[in-house]
Amino acid sequence: xxxxxxxxxxxxxxxxxxxxxxxxxxxxxxxxxxxxxxxxxxxxxxxxxxxxxxxxxxxxxxxxxxxxxxxxxxxxxxxxxxxxxxxxxxxxxxxxxxxxxxxxxxxxxxxxxxxxxxxxxxxxxxxxxxxxxxxxxxxxxxxxxxxxxxxxxxxxxxxxxxxxxxxxxxxxxxxxxxxxxxxxxxxxxxxxxxxxxxxxxxxxxxxxxxxxxxxxxxxxxxxxxxxxxxxxxxxxxxxxxxxxxxxxxxxxxxxxxxxxxxxxxxxxxxxxxxxxxxxxxxxxxxxxxxxxxxxxxxxxxxxxxxxxxxxxxxxxxxxxxxxxxxxxxxxxxxxxxxxxxxxxxxxxxxxxxxxxxxxxxxxxxxxxxxxxxxxxxxxxxxxxxxxxxxxxxxxxxxxxxxxxxxxxxxxxxxxxxxxxxxxxxxxxxxxxxxxxxxxxxxxxxxxxxxxxxxxxxxxxxxxxxxxxxxxxxxxxxxxxxxxxxxxxxxxxxxxxxxxxxxxxxxxxxxxxxxxxxxxxxxxxxxxxxxxxxxxxxxxxxxxxxxxxxxxxxxxxxxxxxxxxxxxxxxxxxxxxxxxxxxxxxxxxxxxxxxxxxxxxxxxxxxxxxxxxxxxxxxxxxxxxxxxxxxxxxxxxxxxxxxxxxxxxxxxxxxxxxxxxxxxxxxxxxxxxxxxxxxxxxxxxxxxxxxxxxxxxxxxxxxxxxxxxxxxxxxxxxxxxxxxxxxxxxxxxxxxxxxxxxxxxxxxxxxxxxxxxxxxxxxxxxxxxxxxxxxxxxxxxxxxxxxxxxxxxxxxxxxxxxxxxxxxxxxxxxxxxxxxxxxxxxxxxxxxxxxxxxxxxxxxxxxxxxxxxxxxxxxxxxxxxxxxxxxxxxxxxxxxxxxxxxxxxxxxxxxxxxxxxxxxxxxxxxxxxxxxxxxxxxxxxx
Numbered sequence: 001x002x003x004x005x006x007x008x009x010x011x012x013x014x015x016x017x018x019x020x021x022x023x024x025x026x027x028x029x030x031x032x033x034x035x036x037x038x039x040x041x042x043x044x045x046x047x048x049x050x051x052x053x054x055x056x057x058x059x060x061x062x063x064x065x066x067x068x069x070x071x072x073x074x075x076x077x078x079x080x081x082x083x084x085x086x087x088x089x090x091x092x093x094x095x096x097x098x099x100x101x102x103x104x105x106x107x108x109x110x111x112x113x114x115x116x117x118x119x120x121x122x123x124x125x126x127x128x129x130x131x132x133x134x135x136x137x138x139x140x141x142x143x144x145x146x147x148x149x150x151x152x153x154x155x156x157x158x159x160x161x162x163x164x165x166x167x168x169x170x171x172x173x174x175x176x177x178x179x180x181x182x183x184x185x186x187x188x189x190x191x192x193x194x195x196x197x198x199x200x201x202x203x204x205x206x207x208x209x210x211x212x213x214x215x216x217x218x219x220x221x222x223x224x225x226x227x228x229x230x231x232x233x234x235x236x237x238x239x240x241x242x243x244x245x246x247x248x249x250x251x252x253x254x255x256x257x258x259x260x261x262x263x264x265x266x267x268x269x270x271x272x273x274x275x276x277x278x279x280x281x282x283x284x285x286x287x288x289x290x291x292x293x294x295x296x297x298x299x300x301x302x303x304x305x306x307x308x309x310x311x312x313x314x315x316x317x318x319x320x321x322x323x324x325x326x327x328x329x330x331x332x333x334x335x336x337x338x339x340x341x342x343x344x345x346x347x348x349x350x351x352x353x354x355x356x357x358x359x360x361x362x363x364x365x366x367x368x369x370x371x372x373x374x375x376x377x378x379x380x381x382x383x384x385x386x387x388x389x390x391x392x393x394x395x396x397x398x399x400x401x402x403x404x405x406x407x408x409x410x411x412x413x414x415x416x417x418x419x420x421x422x423x424x425x426x427x428x429x430x431x432x433x434x435x436x437x438x439x440x441x442x443x444x445x446x447x448x449x450x451x452x453x454x455x456x457x458x459x460x461x462x463x464x465x466x467x468x469x470x471x472x473x474x475x476x477x478x479x480x481x482x483x484x485x486x487x488x489x490x491x492x493x494x495x496x497x498x499x500x501x502x503x504x505x506x507x508x509x510x511x512x513x514x515x516x517x518x519x520x521x522x523x524x525x526x527x528x529x530x531x532x533x534x535x536x537x538x539x540x541x542x543x544x545x546x547x548x549x550x551x552x553x554x555x556x557x558x559x560x561x562x563x564x565x566x567x568x569x570x571x572x573x574x575x576x577x578x579x580x581x582x583x584x585x586x587x588x589x590x591x592x593x594x595x596x597x598x599x600x601x602x603x604x605x606x607x608x609x610x611x612x613x614x615x616x617x618x619x620x621x622x623x624x625x626x627x628x629x630x631x632x633x634x635x636x637x638x639x640x641x642x643x644x645x646x647x648x649x650x651x652x653x654x655x656x657x658x659x660x661x662x663x664x665x666x667x668x669x670x671x672x673x674x675x676x677x678x679x680x681x682x683x684x685x686x687x688x689x690x691x692x693x694x695x696x697x698x699x700x701x702x703x704x705x706x707x708x709x710x711x712x713x714x715x716x717x718x719x720x721x722x723x724x725x726x727x728x729x730x731x732x733x734x735x736x737x738x739x740x741x742x743x744x745x746x747x748x749x750x751x752x753x754x755x756x757x758x759x760x761x762x763x764x765x766x767x768x769x770x771x772x773x774x775x776x777x778x779x780x781x782x783x784x785x786x787x788x789x790x791x792x793x794x795x796x797x798x799x800x801x802x803x804x805x806x807x808x809x810x811x812x813x814x815x816x817x818x819x820x821x822x823x824x825x826x827x828x829x830x831x832x833x834x835x836x837x838x839x840x841x842x843x844x845x846x847x848x849x850x851x852x853x854x855x856x857x858x859x860x861x862x863x864x865x866x867x868x869x870x871x872x873x874x875x876x877x878x879x880x881x882x883x884x885x886x887x888x889x890x891x892x893x894x895x896x897x898x899x900x901x902x903x904x905x906x907x908x909x910x911x912x913x914x915x916x917x918x919x920x921x922x923x924x925x
Contacts, residue, residue, distance in 0.1 A: 038098045039116050042082045042158075046252075049224040050083055051076075054214065058084040061207030062154060062186060066176055066200055069188040071211040072331040072348075073284040074249025077188045078158050080214065085156055093122045093151060099159040104166035107134040113142070113155070122151045139174040149182040160189035161330075169194045176200070191330045211331060215246025228255050243270055243349050247333075250350060253277050272353025281354050285332055296323055297332075297347075298363070301355035302370045302393060303378070304386055305337055307344045313377050314370055368394040379403045382512065382553060384410060385419035392426050400427070405437035405473045406513035409480055409520055411444035412487075412633070413556050415592070421445055432458075436465040436477050443484050447491065450631050455488050479517040486524035487633040490531065493669075512553040519548030523561045530568055531637045533699040533739075536771045538568040559591030563599025564634075567641060570606035573774030575811035578607045595632040598624060602638060605645045610775060612814040612848055614652050621646060640666065647707055652815070656714045663707050699737055699771075702728060706743035713750055721747045738764055738776040745783045749790075749823065758787035765800065778804045779816040786823045789831065798831040805838030817845045825849045847877075850917040865906060865924070872899040873924060876916050 058080060061067040069077045085094050095116035103109040110133035117123045117130065126148065131141040146153075163169040173195050176185060187195070200206035216224070221241055225232050232240065244250030254270045272281060286294050299315050300306045308321025324345050327334045333348035347355065359367060371394030378387035379399075384407030391400035404424070410416035411424070424441055431438045443458035462481050469477055526541035542565040549558040562581050569578035582600045590596035601624050608617040624642055629635055643666055650659035705728040712721035725744045741760050748757035764772055764780030772780075781804035788797035808816065817824050825846065832842040865873065868891075875885045882900070886893040904910060907918045 035112060035115060038100070038112055039096055039119065041085050041096045041156075042078055042098065044079055044082075047227060048079055049220060049227055051080070051216070051220050053217070053220070054080045054209075055084050055087065057209055057213055058186070059088070061209060062184060064207045065179065065181055065184055065205045066197065067184070067186045067207045067209070068192055068197065069186065069209045069214075070191060070331060071214045072247070072333045073190060074247060074252075074280070075211055075214045075331075076248040077190075077214065079248075081156055081158065081186060081188050093120060093153045094156065095120050095153065096156045097158070099157060099162045101162055104163055104168050106136070106138075106166075106168045106171055109133075109163070109168040110138045110142075110171065114138075116155065117142075117153075120153055122149060122153050136171075139171045140178065143175065143178050143180055143183075146183045147180045149180075152182045152184055154184040154186055156186040156188070158188045160187050160195075161191050161193075162189075164191075164193055193329060211335070214248070216241070216244075216248055216251060217246065221246070221251055224251060225255065230255060240270065245348060247348070247350075249280065250277075253280065270350070272348075272350030272355075273357035277350055278354050278357075281333075281351055285351065286354075289327075289332065293323065293327065296320075297327075298355055298359050299366075299370060301347065301352055301359055302367070302390060303374045304352075304389065305344045305346050305383075307342045309342065310374065310377050313373055368396070370394075372396050372399070375399060375403070379406075385416065385423065388420065388423040392423055397428060397431065401431065401435050401437045402470070402473065404441050405469075405477050406511075406516075408437060408441040408444055408477075409483075409516055409557070410554065411441055412448050413554070413593075414448070415556075417445065417448060433461045434465055434468070436462045436469050436481070437473070439465060440477060440481050440484065443481075443488075447484060447487055447633055448631075450491070452488065452492055455484075455491075459485055459488065476514050476517045479514075479521045483517070483521040483524045486521070486528055490524070490527055490637055491633045493636060512551065515548045516552030516554060516557065519545045519552050519561065520557060522548060523557070523564065526561075526564055526568065527634050527637055530564065530571075530641065531700065533571075533703050534771060535568055535572050535773050539565070539572055542568055555588070555591035556593040556596075559585060559588065559593045559596035560599065560632075560634075563590070563593075563596040563603065566600050566603030567606060567638075570603045570610065571773065571775075573610055573778070573811060573813055575607050575610060575813065578603055582607070594630050595635060595638065598627065598630070598635075599638055602642050602645065605642070605649075609645060609648055609652065610815050611812045612652070612818055614649060617645070617649055621649065640669070644703070651707070651710055651714065652818075654714065656711050659707065659711050659714075663704055663711070667701075667704050699739070702737045702740045706739035709743035709747060713746055718747070718750050722751065738772050738780075742776065742779050742783065745780070745787075749783065749786060754787040754790040758784055758791065761787075774807060774811070775813065775816055778808050778813055779819065781807075782816055782820045782824050782827075785827055785831070786820060789827055794831065797827065801827055801831050802836060802838050805832070805841045809838065809841045814845050814848055818848060847916075865903065869899045869903050869906075870924065872896055873903050873915065873919055876912055876919075 054076070058067070058069065062084075069081055071077050082096075085096060088094060097112050097116050099109070103112065114130050114133050117126060123146075126145050129145045131138050135141065157172070160172075163172060175183075176187075177196055177199075179185065197206055201208070218237060218241060222232070222237060225237070240251070240254055244254065250270065253276055256276060257270060257274075270277060272278065286297070289297070296311070296315055296317075300311050300320075302314065303310060306324065308324060311320030311324060312318055321343075324334065324343075328336060328345060333351045334345050335348075337344045337346040359370075363370075371390045375387045375390035375394060375396065376399070378384075378390060379402075384403055387403045388400055388407070391397070391403060400423075407416075407420060411420055420441075424438070424445065427435075427438055432442060433439065439458045439462035443455050443462060446452070446454035446458060459481065462477075466474065466478060466481070522541045522545035526538045526545055529535075529538035529541060542561055545561040546558065546565060549561050552558070562585055566578050566581035566585065569575075569581060582604050585591075585596055585600035590600070601620050605617045605620045605624070608614070608620065621642065629639065643662055647659050647662045647666070650656070650662065705724055708724045709721045712718070712724060721743075725740070725747050728740055741764055745757040745760040748754075748760060761780040761783050764776055765784045767777050781800045785797040785800040785804070788794075788800060804816070808814070817828065820827075828842045828846055832839055836842070871889060872885060875888065880888070882896050883893050885891075886896045889896070904915055907915055909915045909918050
């Protein structure tokens with residue numbers, strides 16, 4: 001019975017097995033084939049460029065125990081690893097495993113890893129010792145078995161992100177952490193979340209190749225398109241690389257657009273909302289994310305840059321930072337953007353195109369609300385360009401105009417202007433004339449680009465629309481419109497005619513924008529004062545400007561005000577303040593402003609001229625000329641002041657011809673300026689001097705007249721000096737200016753009229769005028785002392801000279817004494833006793849008198865010194881010993897002594913002091 005019953009049963013099973021056998025055999029064949037495919041190095045089916053740069057990176061990195069190749073989907077990770085593996089497969093020590101979701105089951109994963117090891121010739125001896133893949137201890141037992149390898153092998157595991165959150169990942173993590181040096185791992189995937197690589201990174205056992213290394217360079221992109229037979233000009237290739245950010249799949253998709261109708265569908269204009277690109281991004285990026293993350297990406301796409309706080313504002317959530325960090329770590333085409341107190345992220349341009357197109361399609365009613373939320377958040381944090389773009393996207397032009405009221409001055413700066421100007425062009429044209437903030441911003445843009453006509457037109461429109469501004473913004477807008485008007489006057493050569501604004505009553509500064517507006521107005525007022533050589537006014541205005549701009553948030557504006565202040569302080573004679581301002585500008589590199597370092601250099605020229613360091617001043621002027629010019633507002637004033645410094649340097653060096661040519665050029669430039677006396681129909685520039693002085697506030701043209709008188713006195717042409725001074729002092733307004741009074745006193749002293757000279761400079765010496773600079777006052781005291789001494793008032797003269805030395809000593813102001821000539825030298829020698837308080841300063845000044853050249857600059861010396869003798873001679877004023885000179889010149893002391901004897905003989909002197917004095921008179925020092 002058993003057999004009877006069992007026989008049919010056995011026969012049934014046999015028939016059932018026979019029927020199922022083909023299916024089981026087919027599954028086994030399929031599984032073996034799939035396994036072979038997973039263990040085979042992938043071969044691309046489309047033409048791809050072999051990027052040797054990336055292959056070399058992997059080759060260098062693979063020398064370490066663990067190498068990771070991570071990047072977004074389509075970044076070329078698999079192809080890069082495959083090309084490297086193919087190129088090095090001949091060694092027989094590279095195994096490959098491609099992962100899929102099925103490998104999340106540990107037994108399946110380790111069976112594939114085991115099979116990959118068994119195919120390696122170097123690991124053939126280990127095949128029998130490998131444990132069962134279903135054994136939970138497989139990773140550790142594989143590690144122990146692999147320690148017997150005599151040569152290192154490399155296991156490439158692709159698509160590691162498929163294991164995220166699975167038990168398989170924990171086993172792979174054990175292999176990563178505890179694997180022997182003989183087993184090198186090359187892990188490729190979008191991310192490696194869950195693997196413990198931090199300790200390996202610190203220990204130097206980890207090499208990382210990321211998205212930036214995988215991105216295509218311009219030469220690689222060019223080679224790729226040439227391989228496909230597509231020719232792209234350089235500018236179009238640059239545009240394509242900017243759009244794709246070197247994403248290799250983006251280049252592939254762009255190439256796919258270029259078909260027979262490529263004239264209409266050019267590859268470099270690829271966008272993320274095109275069907276082919278959108279399909280790829282949806283399938284490979286968005287479809288891999290949960291619904292909550294897709295919604296997060298959609299709502300936050302209104303902003304060009306996103307951070308956790310802004311994301312929470314847009315999504316009404318609380319975990320924006322965590323989501324952004326996760327998306328970034330998972331390489332969802334999001335990357336961190338620049339340093340800052342809070343990490344900001346930026347979406348890939350093509351992904352941003354897709355998200356925004358989908359936002360417009362799926363949530364059209366929410367788009368204005370999201371854009372306005374973003375705009376207000378960005379504006380509150382000073383991100384003006386982003387706020388303007390967001391407000392424009394939401395169509396909120398009133399709010400955009402209020403942002404522009406604060407951001408308008410930034411259009412003066414080349415960097416911010418690049419971001420602001422495109423948004424400015426998007427404003428409705430009706431606001432160009434009806435909105436003061438918009439018109440003012442357009443005026444600032446015209447001023448920066450040098451379009452004077454457009455600047456004036458927009459300034460007129462802004463002033464006309466000022467009354468319609470919101471009451472809380474009107475003072476601030478008014479202040480920076482006045483600043484723009486002054487800057488426009490400076491740029492067009494009419495700075496001296498501009499009416500300065502009292503900086504104390506410009507705007508009640510509270511916010512950063514109000515501080516900025518007040519600071520810009522004070523700065524422009526200071527530049528106008530400098531252009532007219534009203535140095536005291538300039539110092540006060542620029543000091544106020546620095547205080548305001550230090551709270552205004554723009555380092556460029558502060559750096560420029562600091563540069564102008566350095567010039568004003570140096571021209572005043574406060575060398576301590578000037579040196580501090582110059583040092584601050586040098587330390588911060590000018591705050592990113594192109595004009596600030598040039599201004600600081602001009603200030604340094606005036607500083608060294610006041611200290612009689614003419615060689616340094618000459619070098620700085622040469623450096624200034626070598627750097628060229630800029631188009632910034634105020635650059636013309638800076639160049640005028642630099643030319644004025646050249647005049648003073650030429651006078652210091654006795655080069656009167658050069659000084660005269662430069663003065664003539666300055667006068668011509670001033671008179672040829674728009675609305676100047678030349679254009680006003682004056683008979684000649686000589687007859688127009690007084691009129692020009694009145695129109696310009698007098699100081700600049702009077703300075704040129706004073707310089708004319710100094711040149712004439714330097715050439716011993718007393719008659720000409722008297723004529724120049726007489727013509728200028730005929731005008732009541734210019735007669736009281738310090739530079740002309742000093743020139744007149746010098747002329748009167750040269751003529752022998754000491755009483756008149758004393759009367760001329762008495763008020764300057766007492767500093768009764770607000771505009772008298774420290775240099776003016778010291779010069780006046782020196783001239784008054786000379787006059788007093790000639791009038792027999794030796795005590796009074798000594799007091800004046802002592803006071804002048806007291807004023808000069810803290811700043812090292814030697815030039816006013818040297819300009820007094822031989823009379824000042826004689827007074828210092830006779831009137832300042834060795835026990836006097838200013839005796840040390842007087843001694844240093846007298847030494848400078850001894851080494852001053854008595855010939856015009858450029859006249860060759862008549863003493864035939866050799867180069868070595870001249871080198872030794874120039875060390876003598878330093879008071880170094882012969883041994884120290886020898887060490888400085890890398891000579892023996894006997895050689896130095898030989899050169900000195902020859903120098904003394906040729907100069908006809910017998911002592912070092914005589915040699916210094918003689919060489920100075922001959923211009924050799």
